[in-house]
Amino acid sequence: MNWLKFFYYFATICVLLRQVETKHILGIFPHFGYSHFKVFYPLLHNLSERGHNITVITYIKATTLPKGNYEELLLKGMEVVNVVPLDEMKERTWKGLYDEYIALHDEGQESCKRLYESGHIEKVLKRHEMQPYDLVITEYFNSDCQLALPYLMKTPVVALSSCLLMPWYYDRILMPDTPSYVQSEFVGFRTPLNFHERLMNFVQAKALSLLYRYYTNYNDNKLIKHYLNIDIDVAQIAKQNTRLIFGNQHYSLMGIRPTTQQFVQIGGIHIKDEEINKVLPKEVDSFLENLKGDVLFISWGSMIKGSTLDADKLKAILNVLTRLDINVIWKWETDETPIKSDKFLFIKWAPQLSLICHPKVTLFWGHGGLLSTTEAVYCGKPMLITPIYGDQFVNGFAVENRKIGRIINFNDIKEKILNEELTQLRHPNYSTKALEISQVFRQRESQPLDTATWWVEHLLEHKVSEEVLHSYAVDLNWFIYYSLDVIALLLAVLFVFIFITKRLLRLILHRPVNVKYDKVKQN
Structure with missing residues (x-):
């Protein structure tokens, strides 16, 4: 009986201690891209599993909820982006960059309207009065309208970036952008940069930063005034409240960059070791087991439809792949396949990481999305990159600069060029270098999820961390x-x-x- 009492009191103390350590965290993710939230969810999931109370405002419903206290406040009204037809893609120009920025701006403003009209803002503010939130975790991408909440709740901010940090966010933590060699998220060049490339990199990074500060943030402030009737400057709030920024990048791929203690690299946070051995669909497993030779896996991500290729490019690809001594698994969105052949397998879906890491898959052809590119780096597979938009260009050149892959631009998909690129990639130098980079990417002091979790809990555990993780330089x-x-x-x-x-x-x-002068008498 005494032992039962002891066990009861011991369990009660453990529960009480756990409650003392439990923190209340609010996640705000107004962007509707699934690939973005795929980077953020592992951290939120892990924090919930560790006993923290997590409330998340998002468009993306979790497929598997954590065991802990995790509540979703789902947003509605905007379509979750999953597919982009290839026939909409055009050559990248200065005007194209501007149009791309304006599209991001418009998406951000529309997302903000949906956020403030959802009713979730009022709900979390009322909850905060009863049980204060200790931290806000949010995405830094194309708007800062959500920063009104940490301002009103007086909470620190941990920001997440699913891609290379946008050029307009460096000054939040006074991290040098150094455009002489650090390439912006909106460009992509082979290293080292020549004068013309450095000029382009400098101009677009500074111009877009100014545009974001005085156009996007200006509209953020107007929107907050409209919905909350408060006058604030979100850019200043960001500088005052941001304590950490987690970036989905790693030096093994993106290179050495100037940084600060407030910036933490978490590249590959979405990768789980157990997913490498995930069971493949029967048709994929059967195809891999029965074939002889190497396999090229083609996938342009969750947003780009390979089935919308124009006839000329599709013909060029099929002609080259038919001639080469290589088998092909191709992510294809329709039931109608472009060729009937034993060396081709068209699939609508497969566990991508497990497939890329399969021993028989020796090449990966992707669009340069950071998630799939990171997975190929993790698996040690050479890549052919066809960048389409956004950060895919700089990701592609990072792959090429590391000599673990090559770039073929969308407009260059012709038989001769494609044949040359694939032939080059099959040289042993690429596979050897890819394995070497993979080892550097994998071997770290701690895994990216553990690193991110440690920093969040470190900030929450030590109140003084809010002070020491704030550089007074942002006030200058x-x-x-x-x-x-x-x-x-x-x-x-x-x-x-x-x-x-x-x-x-x-x-x-x-x-x-x-x-x-002495006068000399002359005789």
């Missing part, structure tokens, strides 16, 4: 931050020194000399 204006006042003073002193020295030298060198 640009004139002082870049020491322009100091430089101006030093230049002024140098100018005065040069001026005085010059005057003194002039006085010395041009001083009149009195010469006395």
Whole structure:
């Protein structure tokens, strides 16, 4: 009986201790892209499993809910993006970059309207009065309208980026963007950059940052004023409240970049080791088991429909792949397949990571989306990248710069070019280098999910972390931050020194000399 009492009291104490450690976290993800939320969900899931109370505002319903306290406040009214037809893609130009930015801006503003009209904002604000939230986790992408909540709730912010950090977010934590060699999310070049490429990289990064600050954030402020009737500047709130930014990147692929303690690399956070051995569909497993030779896996992600290829490009691809000594598994969206052949298998879906990592799959042809690219790096497979939009260009060039893949632009898909690229990729140098990069990508001090979880709980556990993870540099204006006042003073002193020295030298060198001549009497 005494032992039963002891066990009861011990269990009660454990529960109470767990409740003390439990934190209340609000996740706000107004963007409707599934691939974005696929990066964020593992962290939210893990925090819930570890006993924290998680409330998430999102468009994406979780397929498997965690065992812990996890509540979804689902948004409606915007279609979750899954497919983009290839026949809509055009060559990238300066105007195209601007149009792409405006499209992102418009999507962000529409998402914000849906967020504020959902009724969820009022709900979480009322909850906060009863049981305060300790932290807000949100996405930094194409709008900051959600930052009104951490402002009103006086909570710190942990931001997540599903891609390379957008150029307009570096100043949130005073992280140098260094456009001389750090390529922006909107471009892609082979390294090292020449002068023209550095000029383009500099201009577009700075121009888009200004556009975001004075156009997008301006509209964010107007929208918040309309729905909440408060006057705030979301850019300033971001600088004051952001404590950490988690970026879905890793130096093994993207290279060394200047950083700060507030930026944490979590590239590959969506990858789970157990998914490598996930059972493949019967038709895929049978195809792989019965064939001889290597396999090329073609997939342009969840947003791009390979079945919308124009006839000329499709014919060129089929002609090349038919001639090459390689089998093909192709993600295809329709029941009607373009060719009947024993060396081709067209599938609507398969567990991508498990398929890419399969020993018989030796090449991956993708669109440069960061999730599939990261998975191919993880599996150590060479890649052929056909970038279409967004960050796919810079991802593709990162692959090429690491010598683990090659780029073939969409407009360059012709028989001769495609044959050359695939032939080059089958050289052992690419597979060897891909395996070497894979080892660096995998071997870390801790796995990306553990790293992200540790930082969140570190911030929550130590109240002083809110202070020490805030750089006072964000409070400085640009004139002082870049020491322009100091430089101006030093230049002024140098100018005065040069001026005085010059005057003194002039006085010395041009001083009149009195010469006395003795009169000599000549006979």
